[in-house]
Amino acid sequence: MIEIQKLSKTFTTADGSVEALKNVSLSIPDGDIFGIIGMSGAGKSTLVRCINLLERPSEGSVVIDGVDLGGLTEKQLRERRREIAMIFQGFNLLMQRNCLRNVCFPLELAGMNRGEARKKALELLETVGLKDKAKAYPAQLSGGQQQRVAIARALATHPKVLLCDEATSALDPNTTNSILELIQHINETTGITVIVITHQMSVVEKICRHVAILDGGEVAEQGEVSEVFSRPQSAAAKRLVYPESDLPAVQTFEGRLLRVLFNGAQAAHTPLITRMAAQKGIEASILYASTKSIGDKAYGLMLLGLPDDDDTVNTAKEYLTQTQGIIAEEVTDGV
Amino acid sequence: MFEDVFAPEKVEEAWLIIQTQFPTAIWETVYVTILSTLFAVVIGLPLGVLLVTGDKNGVLPLPSWLMQTLNVIINLLRSVPFLILMIMVFPLTRAIVGTVVGTTATIVPLVIAAFPFVARLTESSLREVNPNIIEMAQSMGASPLQIIAKVMIPESVPSLLSNATIAITTVLGYSAMSGILGGGGLGKIAINYGYYRYKDLIMIAAVILLIVLVQLFQTVGTKLAVSSDKRLKR
Numbered sequence: 001m002i003e004i005q006k007l008s009k010t011f012t013t014a015d016g017s018v019e020a021l022k023n024v025s026l027s028i029p030d031g032d033i034f035g036i037i038g039m040s041g042a043g044k045s046t047l048v049r050c051i052n053l054l055e056r057p058s059e060g061s062v063v064i065d066g067v068d069l070g071g072l073t074e075k076q077l078r079e080r081r082r083e084i085a086m087i088f089q090g091f092n093l094l095m096q097r098n099c100l101r102n103v104c105f106p107l108e109l110a111g112m113n114r115g116e117a118r119k120k121a122l123e124l125l126e127t128v129g130l131k132d133k134a135k136a137y138p139a140q141l142s143g144g145q146q147q148r149v150a151i152a153r154a155l156a157t158h159p160k161v162l163l164c165d166e167a168t169s170a171l172d173p174n175t176t177n178s179i180l181e182l183i184q185h186i187n188e189t190t191g192i193t194v195i196v197i198t199h200q201m202s203v204v205e206k207i208c209r210h211v212a213i214l215d216g217g218e219v220a221e222q223g224e225v226s227e228v229f230s231r232p233q234s235a236a237a238k239r240l241v242y243p244e245s246d247l248p249a250v251q252t253f254e255g256r257l258l259r260v261l262f263n264g265a266q267a268a269h270t271p272l273i274t275r276m277a278a279q280k281g282i283e284a285s286i287l288y289a290s291t292k293s294i295g296d297k298a299y300g301l302m303l304l305g306l307p308d309d310d311d312t313v314n315t316a317k318e319y320l321t322q323t324q325g326i327i328a329e330e331v332t333d334g335v
Numbered sequence: 336m337f338e339d340v341f342a343p344e345k346v347e348e349a350w351l352i353i354q355t356q357f358p359t360a361i362w363e364t365v366y367v368t369i370l371s372t373l374f375a376v377v378i379g380l381p382l383g384v385l386l387v388t389g390d391k392n393g394v395l396p397l398p399s400w401l402m403q404t405l406n407v408i409i410n411l412l413r414s415v416p417f418l419i420l421m422i423m424v425f426p427l428t429r430a431i432v433g434t435v436v437g438t439t440a441t442i443v444p445l446v447i448a449a450f451p452f453v454a455r456l457t458e459s460s461l462r463e464v465n466p467n468i469i470e471m472a473q474s475m476g477a478s479p480l481q482i483i484a485k486v487m488i489p490e491s492v493p494s495l496l497s498n499a500t501i502a503i504t505t506v507l508g509y510s511a512m513s514g515i516l517g518g519g520g521l522g523k524i525a526i527n528y529g530y531y532r533y534k535d536l537i538m539i540a541a542v543i544l545l546i547v548l549v550q551l552f553q554t555v556g557t558k559l560a561v562s563s564d565k566r567l568k569r
Contacts, residue, residue, distance in 0.1 A: 079476060
């Protein structure tokens with residue numbers, strides 16, 4: 001269990017002080033894949049660095065399995081850090097060591113003898129599918145391969161927690177997926193707690209169970225991914241979930257707005273809006289839509305523009321909510 | 336004028352001196368240069384490491400007064416012209432070697448002139464190490480000493496080698512200069528025969544040999560630096 005309690009971090013720079021984190025509290029259960037998402041500058045990287053105290057918080061504490069990291073000596077903290085592995089956007093491999101010796105690195109730090117470390121490292125490289133690259137140097141590998149080596153290295157000391165700091169942000173979509181699958185697989189097989197820092201919605205959607213949305217150094221919203229993403233409450237969450245919903249078409253529409261939420265509705269193959277027009281005679285304009293189908297279920301959101309008339313709005317609402325998994329609400333200010 | 340310089344009797348005389356004096360002189364120059372650079376590295380490398388790690392944001396911050404003192408001493412030593420430095424350290428040379436003339440005696444001032452330079456070169460090499468990699472090591476619980484020994488120095492080996500090449504060629508130049516104040520080697524020959532006795536040919540030959548030595552050190556150094564750099568492997 002990782003408990004982040006009332007954490008604040010203020011940086012003092014030449015032009016004054018910057019509050020990177022304000023009173024952040026999170027608790028992350030063991031074995032979870034927890035996403036922390038936010039725009040650039042939201043404080044994500046600072047937060048993740050506070051978890052292993054690479055960055056000392058100005059206020060508040062980080063408690064892992066009942067131990068307050070802030071109360072440890074430097075030496076004890078170094079021991080603890082072996083249980084909190086980290087992978088990075090830039091992979092951060094040692095460029096002058098080959099892959100095998102990169103994976104050996106944390107084992108050497110922990111004082112394991114050379115032969116044992118090598119054996120262990122080979123096993124780990126096999127887990128990430130790169131046994132044949134043991135003798136290759138990082139510069140000879142692709143980005144995805146480098147991140148796999150970094151993951152093998154991170155796992156070498158059997159950590160309880162894996163921090164992923166924008167670990168897939170430098171990778172193409174296919175490679176991102178394969179890395180995420182690897183992380184998910186490791187989470188399932190070892191029960192390691194994973195904290196994923198990202199600005200990409202898709203990453204959180206794909207692997208996280210819980211998510212916290214960070215905005216301006218504060219937690220804007222947190223909860224289960226399906227919950228937060230299907231019904232974003234805060235402005236920050238809405239901006240992330242529906243990035244283009246601020247369209248002029250929505251702002252200037254004269255009439256009534258109906259927000260239609262598809263939360264696993266059996267509607268992927270149904271021409272719902274057309275049918276509504278045919279059966280109820282309601283002409284709705286689709287002002288914004290961001291939906292996707294997984295199997296025969298639809299997820300996402302649609303913003304319909306309707307004529308300024310109570311009856312029409314109510315009929316539409318009724319008609320749409322007949323399908324299970326659809327929530328229709330009238331809204332006044334877009335999503 | 337060239338007819339004068341290359342007159343048959345002068346060429347014959349020069350050739351005789353080259354045959355008898357040059358082998359020892361070359362050996363002296365090479366031996367003084369390599370040994371001095373080696374000592375300079377032994378003192379300068381740890382100092383260079385301190386200059387980086389002792390920084391306010393370094394992995395092993397030292398008190399700022401200590402860092403400032405270190406910086407001032409290094410800058411002071413680096414700003415004294417080599418020949419003046421050589422005279423200034425005569426007492427030290429005498430105490431260590433027993434004399435201030437001769438090949439071995441020049442090693443003392445050479446080391447004192449070169450170690451601050453080596454410290455600065457080391458500093459610049461180590462500062463090139465990607466700070467994210469140091470952060471990675473910290474996140475894995477590496478101690479400051481482990482970061483120095485397992486990350487900073489190994490990661491900057493190619494840069495350290497190419498800077499060592501710069502150091503060795505600079506020391507070679509200083510060692511030739513030391514010929515004017517009793518040092519041995521090619522510098523001494525160039526000054527004694529060429530300058531004091533107007534034997535231009537000897538001077539030219541000595542200078543050509545110095546150029547060849549610099550080329551040799553530089554070529555070997557660059558080759559080593561490039562071949563050690565695993566980032567360049569394809």
